[in-house]
Amino acid sequence: MLGKELQDYARDRFEGRLALLDDVTRARATATVDASADEDEACLLRYLFGTLPLSDVLDVEPGVLVSYVRHALMLRRGLGWTRELPEPLFVHFVLCPRVNNEPLTDCRPPLWSELHERVTGLNEHEAVLEINYWCAQMATYQASDGRTLGPLAVLASGDGRCGEESTFLVSALRSVGIPARQIYTPWWAHCDDNHAWVEAYADGGWHYLGACEPEEVLDRGWFTNAAGRALMMGSTVYSDFALDQLGGEDAGRNGCTHLIGVTPSYAKTTRLVVRVRDEAGAPIEGATVCLEILNSAQWAPATCLVTDATGQAGVSVGLGGLRVRVSSGGRMAWRTVDTAELSELDFVLGERGAGVGADAAGGSDGSYRPEPGSWQWPCAVTSGDALSWCDVDVRAPEDHPAPSCRPTPEQLERGRGRKAQMDELRRKRVAGFLAEGARLAEDLTARASQEDRELVEHFMRLAFGNTDEVARFLAGDSASGGATGGGARSAAGTLEADRLELLSTLSDKDFRDLRADVLEEQLQGARVVRERTLAYLAAQGMGPDEAQGIYERDVLCPRVSLEHLTPWRTPLQAWLRDELDPSELASMRDDPRAVWDWLTRNVGFDEHQDLAKLAGGPVGALRGRHASPVTRATLFVALCRCLGLPARVNPESLAPELFEDGRFVPVQEPPRPSSRKLRLLASEGTKSCFVDWTLGRLQAYTERGGQGSLGFPSLELWGTSADEGGLTLELPLGTWRLVSTTRLPNGNQQASEAIFRLGEGEGELELPLRTRVPKASDMLQDIPLPELELHAADGSAARASDALRRGGTGRGIIAFLEESEEPTEHLLNELREQAGQLHEAGLGLLLVCRSPKAYDDPTLMRALGALGSALVLFDDFDGLPERLARRMYANPEKLPLMLLVQPCDKAGEDGTAGATDDGAVFRGLYAVGGYNVGSVALALRLAQLT
Template identity: 85%
Template sequence: MLGKELQDYARDCFEGRLALLDDVTRARATATVDASADEDEACLLRYLFGTLPLSDVLDVEPGVLVSYVRHSLMLRRGLGWTRELPEPLFVHFVLCPRVNNEPLTDCRPPLWSELHERVTGLNEREAVLEINYWCAQMATYQASDGRTLGPLAMLASGDGRCGEESTFLVSALRSVGIPARQIYTPWWAHCDDNHAWVEAYADGGWHYLGACEPEEALDRGWFTNAAGRALMMGTTVYSDYALDQLGGEDAGRNGCTHLIGVTPSYTRTVRLAVHVADEGGNPVEGATVCLEILNSAQWAPATCLVTDASGEAGVSVGLGGLRVRVTSGGRMAWRTIDTAELHELDFILGERGAGDEPVGAGQAGADPTPGREAGSWQWTSPVGSAEVLTWHDVDVRAPEDHPAPSCRPTPEQLERGRGRKASVDELRRRRVASFLDEGAQLADGLVARANREDHARIERFMRLALGNAGEVARFLSGTSADDVAAAAQGPLEADRLGLLSTLSDKDFRDLRADVLEEQLHGARAVCGRTLGLLAAQGIEPDEAQRVYERYVLCPRVGLEHLTAWRGPLRGWLQSELDAGELEAMHGDPRAIWDWLERNVGFDERQDLAKLAGGPVGALRGRHASPVTRATLFVALCRCLGHPARVNPESLAPELFEGGRFVPAQEPPRPKSRRVRLRATAGGTKSCFVDWTLGRLQAYTERGGQGSLGFPSLELWGTSADEGGLTLELPLGTWRLVSTTRLPNGSQQASEAIFRLVEGEGELELPLRTRVPEASDMLQDIPLPELALHAADGSPACASDALRRSGAGKAGIVAFLGEAEEPTEHLLNELREQADQVREAGLGLLLVCRSPKAYDDPTLMRALDALGSALVLFDDFDELPERLARRMYANPEKLPLMLLVQPCDKAGEGEAAGATDGDVVFRGLYAVGGYNVGSVALALRLAQLA
């Protein structure tokens, strides 16, 4: 029997949620709970209905939640390791259906069926390791778009990005009753991007592991060193039940979820305490405290806290540079700090100063920090056409290299792990190959029914579908029969191919034929109307057909999961609206947007803004986040035959009118100014790599807190060079950020805050980029011996090879992608500077995949010029990527060039950061991929070493 505290909590949450539901959803939730004769089952159903994001309750069939509850109770009652769990761990990390923003499907029984025999007789640790090997057999890493595949789609895919891999492993572990949670760092401090991995609960504690990256021991992963440099790491839970018993600290709220901070488990931390008061010294309760990390050239929020009655908010953070931004009542202040030196901050939010402009509901106030301290908020004078920006430099220190606590495996474990990893990789490759073979066979039958110009499209669709090829074939065939070959043999319908052509590559892995069938029939009903509307706009027939397919026939709007929404939405339009409303929407789809704004709201504390809910549930429940409301609007427009989309940059809904897309609701157009952003040195500078631009505005943080700041313009893929990037910007206060990332992870940033005012002509803004000194490029990363082999297969060590090649105080090790253009450039650069390499006394070791590399003429010319350079070999399965990640270089690009220095003292171990062996080298510099001047820079750095 579940405890009274949980029963009371579940009942309170359920009753509170019922009051927010529409009549249909309320009735089916109540009926589902009442139908359960098992009190524990009823309790857990109340818990899920009452705590999951509201969009889940609106979208997910109750039977799916019943399955999750029954499966978790089976585990609780039948498995020793689940039965002995504290109740909070069971509820949050076994029962909970949601891990990330994946679709909620009935995945636990299929996963249990695959895994329970595999782990029978194993202890908890062994079971966790075994399940991760199985996950690696099913899928490996592959970058993709932001929609998260569910576990069953991962089974049909063979690969996924880190968020999908970790969701897959967490779901697999929970399916056999082992508590598991996704851990993520919202933003790395030492490099751009972020990462997610997994913690599993075994032997009374939490242990980390890389999802689909199996090892022979827990508390290991390629990210061990990176996690030791993170400023914040945490896991998301979907209720506040017993938060203090989950192994971590409450690190902020995001909608209906809580972030449980686990940073102290991975790195050295301090508790950052922020105190906020007004100018009278009175504590400010409810102020928003955002902790921001400079990543991708923007100040990106890691978490947002809210001050208590004493005006305080705090959380544990790593030791490095971050920005603390405080807002309340339309007033704002910030400080950029190094938490290793300062971790207690006092802010006074006073009235705005003379000349400050109003923003949103209030105004911005000044940072109380006296003087013009770099990185602190200050108002600046308006920028006119004849003036230049005033730049303020900000140095942001990355946390020092400090590997997270980890397990050091024995040589036997390492060898066994390599063997097992090779085995599961081969099994996965065979599995994926079988998917492709099956898809090719299905494609052969479909191609025979298609026009010749469609053959390539069909074959591509079947390759993309992998294990889901049968669903694609059923849809193309126009049959629900399992035996596609036995289906009708008439020609393929063109609009079926057209619909599939509108989907993303990822959609083919989890689409359902019945969903697409519903979408197709709904679109056919309005095809004539759409083409008529486009003809009336003067659109040529071929272009009109393209617009129809892409913006009416297409079942996808944004990153929502594909569902059958045309029939239900069309039924609602016919049954729920009066004739006048429906006629108005037919005539002008802006009437749809007006209706949605009046009738569909969003409660940030009951849902997650990042979840793209389904159109049907959103309309029925009259509840939608901004992204879901935009999706619902576009879906309703397409049901009426109006071409519509969500703008890929602004995420605003748009209509196709007069041959172009225009906003569904024309906002008041502020006065604007034409601006040309010009890079002043160093070539092309890319947005979200080298710079970002944001306008001061009031907005709502993901957790529902009111805020004030400079959210970045969505200028992905745009670049500024010496010729300049021209932008049309509304008048107001702007912040321009530029940054240079150093090899040690620290950043040399510059910021300019300026008031854009009216003026004649185009305003030129120079983009300042700081140029580091050579000494800023040095690192000091402990590295173990590199085990390689000679041409005859005999073992060889990198340290011996460098000594024999003449290494004095430093040497270069380069892993080559022979016959590839980046490697050719590096080899040519080495050949051209062979004399300087010899004069510097640098050892030089070139590592290739096999002796076939000697057939490469570029390599041979370089070896002739370099003289003493040695060549050794490695299979490249693991070592180059591991070294690149250890040196914080790009792990996905070859060549990998490292400048290393032999250690003065051998035998150092884990304390120095070499988790897989004693320290033999100090890594001074590394670069993945070819950058012009890499060899010259390595020569300069060797002189400084």
């Protein structure tokens, strides 16, 4: 059934991959393929073994891949919509097990059993919509950490972040043979965030939808407007088979994957062409071209391209401000451009040290002049006064909604009803999880202390549908195949302390997909080295309580970073005991740097066979002698913990660290590297890293796609803030870049950059953070908004435009309130204080509450007494405030929501505001979600400008 082109491709990739595998994995992969009597099955197994990230081949049991292949062939042979698919769409978007960086588990058969009857008799379009309703019944959005849950864990959880929801929906669609892919924008251009959604292939084309956010039509989602403003959007595929037939363009490589760019499907675009040559005019082949978007106060890479033999690279991008950074052979240049004005760039990379093309002043040609032979600037900065700032204005793409399908009023009503039904079913389902967890907690803690009882109840609430696994581990039923029964309890009936200690080291998300047998293996392995660890820490002068805390966090804990929990202690301890020379093992016990040295010599990484940020398991990495940087750090920490030596991955630098002389130190650097203290000063309020500023050191490194690069990767200082008192950091000597930015409501940014050399010196170097203050006119937006259908206290229908015309001009402020909550109280007080100015400005005022019970709030009543003509209307807040906030690019998760609006230019027959052809009644000028001091005063100033 499968074509010769695919068969030849799969065979070539499989044979090439075998040469890279260790003996055990090679034999396992070969035996799996040879055991298949079905040639199509064998072909697809070769394809998966040959194209999936190498860490997957090392970590995943072959039987899991066999299940994916057999399920895909069942769909190909048995379902009409799958049978008729072009082969490239089938292998990339139905067969492929991986969507994101989720754990690969055998999820397709369970999803099929849930869904196939539900979609029987439906066409493709209807099936996609129905499956998304089912996904909404199972899960809703919830922010969490960066580890991605697999589809079955989301199913057992009831929620997930957008990357997990989209992975869930893609997996569900693929399980019934409908091609699906995750679409994501690595960084929005108009706000500090990113997003992932789904495209499904139906009726001969790709259609987008929000995962677990069902609608009655395709090509519609809350992100429709945001996507129309994006600079880059794409989907990851895990091989280069027939890339030109996938619907999109090859937009860059990330390790063993390719990014299929789909930006032209959503936004106005141009093809950005970059040409790189040397000083003699010859093209430079293989130069790295990184496209960077200013997001979260850092220049964050959206994709990296590599120049061809003509020295050229190109890709379609949205129309807005981005930075193009080019590097090759230790040389670097960059330029910030507005692609609406300039889409062809030429770079000249001279000899090393000859110059770095940049935005900032330094030479008459706009380039910096470092010292010959180095990338350090001529002199070190000795004080904040010597810091030279360069201002950079970055324009976000204009508001331009992506192509979408507008539902009819009947469809909207039906969709709201079905969504409410799915939400209620999900809430009942989650309530059942919590009730079962409470029952299990009561059984486990019948004779436990009050403290232990509260802790177990907390664990069970975190586990949702995975409470059985938590209970099995706490009861010891997973030990020795369950032979111990309740052996994890003492004679008095209390739970074993180290079981509670181990669970206390896990993240909230871990409880949703942990397995009792994995934790049991981890616990038993840690018990073997506990006394050794405590003795090691006591020798460093640490007291018993402090030593116990270090043991729990940095030895007992089965989690190192964002890898998936696996049973690694027994195999790693066996390797240390059986495979190493005794003298080598002794040296590792004496100094864990010997562990890192061994890994550096013996464990490599091929950027074109894997993903740099995909965290593989320690056992597969050690056996296969292959590990990405993040996996190697994880493996180092795991080996140290097997030796009873505390170790961790630094949460800021992500570097592996060992515990030495009472503190954690980087294993890759000398114990006390040359460094200097730097103090950042913020003169106006608190400024947070990755919100207002970032700091990065100039260095050579490898991009995620395996491209060699030179740049300023940001320090991972999440949650760190500077204020008037300053933030002190101890930094390695070298060349650094400090970036600060102010984000405007229209999405544009006013940024400043300073590049400086941190040299040796005494005392702290104080550097002020530059914060640019925008003009009031910079805060204006012009966003078309529809009529707001509300209701009065008696339940009768009411319209926002009618309410605002009571102010005389149709202009005014609309505020969605959460009465009795502190942010709303502040807004109401400010409205009351500014009542006279609002009247003089001719602004109408519409306050929207959930119900007439709002009149019981004294703050609201005081405000209404002062405001006079203000009108109160009502809405159930089921979706309107969030939709308006997203449309205005304000924070959709916070109330109150305040909008400054004016009527559209087009008027109705009676001279009052009327809907324009696109359905807009208002122009949104300004919006804020949550209360900011001075919001009303700012709205008044902006109203004067219009």
